[in-house]
Amino acid sequence: MATIDGLPTLREVINAHDLVAKRQLGQNFLLDLNLTAKIARLAGDIAGSDVLEVGPGPGGLTRGLLIEGARHVVAIEKDPRCIAALHEISAAYPGRLTVIEGDAMEIDLSGLLTPPVRIAANLPYNVGTELLIRWLTPKVWPPFWTSMTLMFQREVALRITAKPGDEHYGRLALLCQWRSDAKIVMHLPPEAFTPAPKVHSAVVHLTRLEAPRFPADEKVLNRIVAAAFNQRRKMLRSSLKSLGPDMEALLDSVGIPPTARAEEIALERFCALARAYVERGA
Numbered sequence: 001m002a003t004i005d006g007l008p009t010l011r012e013v014i015n016a017h018d019l020v021a022k023r024q025l026g027q028n029f030l031l032d033l034n035l036t037a038k039i040a041r042l043a044g045d046i047a048g049s050d051v052l053e054v055g056p057g058p059g060g061l062t063r064g065l066l067i068e069g070a071r072h073v074v075a076i077e078k079d080p081r082c083i084a085a086l087h088e089i090s091a092a093y094p095g096r097l098t099v100i101e102g103d104a105m106e107i108d109l110s111g112l113l114t115p116p117v118r119i120a121a122n123l124p125y126n127v128g129t130e131l132l133i134r135w136l137t138p139k140v141w142p143p144f145w146t147s148m149t150l151m152f153q154r155e156v157a158l159r160i161t162a163k164p165g166d167e168h169y170g171r172l173a174l175l176c177q178w179r180s181d182a183k184i185v186m187h188l189p190p191e192a193f194t195p196a197p198k199v200h201s202a203v204v205h206l207t208r209l210e211a212p213r214f215p216a217d218e219k220v221l222n223r224i225v226a227a228a229f230n231q232r233r234k235m236l237r238s239s240l241k242s243l244g245p246d247m248e249a250l251l252d253s254v255g256i257p258p259t260a261r262a263e264e265i266a267l268e269r270f271c272a273l274a275r276a277y278v279e280r281g282a
């Protein structure tokens, strides 16, 4: 069967390289190149960017990115069985695909990517959230990436984009929305993947902000939000008690009722509380 890029179908690639999916590597593959090209289009101006892809597997999304004109793709794959299949793609796109065998949690990316850099990945679910948090908490801001277009299980996508009052609102929403504009841009049913996972999935697009949305010291904000959501059903005057004897007065001073619960409080108020906490000399 003819494919849109003239290379073998992904099923043929999987058969030729014997890429039986391994659950422990979070392998749920996308085999429809029209779908992966669509995801690539959601990643923004890839023609003018380098793209970091984590977990290319047999290369469905990698090919989508290249079909859609990505300037240069750097793809990191942990499963050695996939590397030969990925080299076949780089041979078809000379100079545009660098394949790196290794663990994305350990690889040093310095020198591999030229800005602007966009991240696009159908992430292995077992490391997806951890990678997202790392990419959002570099030593210096702004980070090396301009945008991230990432597949997550739907529940994680909802946690990233949740607003106050939503059941999924919490630490991840606050971190993501403090430093980026985050929105769900595609929903996918389990049948979109081979093998089909048990859960639904969604693609989230995050565009970095040049500076955090509201001023606040990162460590202090993190400490307050962690304490608040560790006991999310409790009133803030009680969940934040451990941060100091005057937390109730501090909450009052920034317009947060001490009887409110963490899940009701907007990011802007948490940042105001973090600033007040620093100002009163914590």
Ligand code: SAM
Pocket (backbone or CB within 6 Å): 025, 026, 027, 028, 029, 030, 031, 054, 055, 056, 057, 058, 059, 060, 061, 062, 076, 077, 078, 079, 082, 102, 103, 104, 105, 121, 122, 123, 124, 125, 127
């Ligand atoms: N991108 C492919 C697609 O859309 O069909 C595969 C996606 S599959 C959900 C996740 C991929 O990440 C697998 O190929 C798996 O081997 C790889 N992977 C798992 N853990 C990894 C890690 N720590 N570093 C790099 N790749 C990893």
